[in-house]
Amino acid sequence: MDLDELPGVGPAIAEKLREAGFNSLEAIAVASPMELVATAEIGEATASKIITAAREAADIGGFETGDKILERRHNIGKLTTGSKSLDELIGGGLETQALTEFYGEFGSGKTQIAHQLAVTVQLPPEKGGLNGSAIIIDTENTFRPDRIKDMSEGAELDYNDVLKNIHVARAYNSNHQILLVETAGALAEELKATEKPVRLMIIDSATAQFRSEYVGRGTLADRQQKINRHLHDALRFGDLNNAVVMITNQVMAKPDAFFGDPTRPIGGHIVGHTATFRLYLRKSKGEKRVAKLVDSPNMPEAEAVFSVSSIGIRD
Ligand code: GTP
Ligand code: MG
Numbered sequence: 001m002d003l004d005e006l007p008g009v010g011p012a013i014a015e016k017l018r019e020a021g022f023n024s025l026e027a028i029a030v031a032s033p034m035e036l037v038a039t040a041e042i043g044e045a046t047a048s049k050i051i052t053a054a055r056e057a058a059d060i061g062g063f064e065t066g067d068k069i070l071e072r073r074h075n076i077g078k079l080t081t082g083s084k085s086l087d088e089l090i091g092g093g094l095e096t097q098a099l100t101e102f103y104g105e106f107g108s109g110k111t112q113i114a115h116q117l118a119v120t121v122q123l124p125p126e127k128g129g130l131n132g133s134a135i136i137i138d139t140e141n142t143f144r145p146d147r148i149k150d151m152s153e154g155a156e157l158d159y160n161d162v163l164k165n166i167h168v169a170r171a172y173n174s175n176h177q178i179l180l181v182e183t184a185g186a187l188a189e190e191l192k193a194t195e196k197p198v199r200l201m202i203i204d205s206a207t208a209q210f211r212s213e214y215v216g217r218g219t220l221a222d223r224q225q226k227i228n229r230h231l232h233d234a235l236r237f238g239d240l241n242n243a244v245v246m247i248t249n250q251v252m253a254k255p256d257a258f259f260g261d262p263t264r265p266i267g268g269h270i271v272g273h274t275a276t277f278r279l280y281l282r283k284s285k286g287e288k289r290v291a292k293l294v295d296s297p298n299m300p301e302a303e304a305v306f307s308v309s310s311i312g313i314r315d
Contacts, residue, residue: 001025006053008046016040021182023189026240028054072097079200079244080128082116082154082313083306086291090277091299093128094244096199099235099274101206102291103249103265104281109289109308110248111142114204116313117246118166119151121200130244132199133165133191137180139209143168154311165196174209174226181233188241199243201234206247207266227267231274247275 003014003025020039022028028036028051036047078093087093094100094117102110118136123129136143145163152159167187171177181203188198207227214223231247238245249271251263265271265280272278278295287307293299307314 001057003028006050006057008042008050008053013040013042018186021185023186024240025054025058027185027236029058030236030240075242077125077130077199077242077244078128079117079130080120080123081113081306082120082151083304083315085304085315086306086313087128089291089293089299089302089304090279090296094246095276096130096242096244097239098276099231099238099245099247100277100279101247101249101265101271101275102279102281103251105251105263105283108281108283109306109313110281111140111204112147112308113313114202114246114248115144115147116151117200117244118202119148119155119157119162119312121244122157122162122165122196123155130199131196132243133167133196134200134202135184135187135198136166136168136202136204137171137177137184138168139171139177139203139205141170142204143170150310151312154309167198171209174213174230177203177209178226178230178233181230181237184237185240188237188243192241198241201237201243201245203234203245203247205250206231206234207249207271211250211266224267227271228274231271235274247271 003009003017004011017028017040022031031051033044033047033051036042036050037044077096080087080093102113104110118134120128121130121132121134124131148163148166149159152162169180171180184201191197210223210227214220234245237243249265249267251265253263272295275295276297280292280294282290284290287309288305289308290303290305292303293301
């Protein structure tokens with residue numbers, strides 16, 4: 001069934017919805033009426049009607065029995081980081097249909113891990129990959145094809161092929177960043193039936209643009225709300241595409257900390273509630289880094305040591 005066939009959706013509205021990233025029945029089925037009102041310039045009643053029809057057509061939205069959930073969870077894939085100890089810390093790799101946050105100070109390895117995942121996602125499952133391609137939303141202009149080349153060689157892959165399966169978009173401000181997650185759906189839809197469907201979305205960094213644009217306490221609530229919605233969009237992308245969602249986040253000094261670690265991740269509890277897994281990275285000797293699992297639904301809080309080597313992330 002095509003979008004145009006939904007009651008209340010003509011060709012013009014279908015076009016607007018597609019442009020805004022609502023390019024499948026599933027995407028519309030899980031949208032809120034206000035989102036459609038804003039993007040397609042339609043009334044709230046029409047929006048609700050469209051969503052209800054999409055839910056029926058796509059067969060989602062109601063209660064599910066536990067066995068169905070178990071079945072869906074059987075489809076969850078795991079993506080290797082290149083380091084066995086780091087993989088073990090999170091139960092065998094980054095999960096699809098979940099959002100994993102890496103936070104830590106500058107140079108702690110967040111961007112290096114992002115590059116590594118964009119390579120390993122292309123590997124077959126028996127090698128820890130997902131046989132897929134990657135989308136990178138680069139907000140700090142730190143994507144380096146040369147590093148992909150090094151890491152491809154480390155993974156015994158042809159870097160020319162690897163680079164072709166990494167779709168990078170530079171985000172110039174927070175609104176642009178939000179838009180890119182929305183439109184990533186169209187790209188994923190396009191690649192769905194190919195040999196390399198999108199199985200990984202990276203946002204590096206998820207918070208930096210918001211941090212620099214929203215200055216001062218008055219705008220904090222607005223900023224948090226925007227980040228919250230943005231991350232939910234990203235998570236939804238992961239659900240719809242059975243993809244891994246990886247985001248990075250810096251830390252800031254906690255001026256009132258007398259005990260313990262004097263830093264905290266930007267976005268605080270907003271990011272924390274959306275992220276399924278949170279990993280805190282810190283530097284150790286030379287190439288060594290320490291990752292601490294801070295938050296996870298079913299893994300104990302623990303630490304792992306990995307290294308950032310010339311050929312990529314390793315034990
Ligand atoms: P910010 O984005 O600044 O917050 O930091 P980040 O956590 O993203 O740091 P990033 O992942 O960029 O880590 C940078 C570190 O990775 C460098 O300090 C190096 O230690 C290491 N690194 C980067 N490129 C190479 C490389 O080509 N070879 C090796 N061996 N290490 C590298
Ligand atoms: Mg970085």
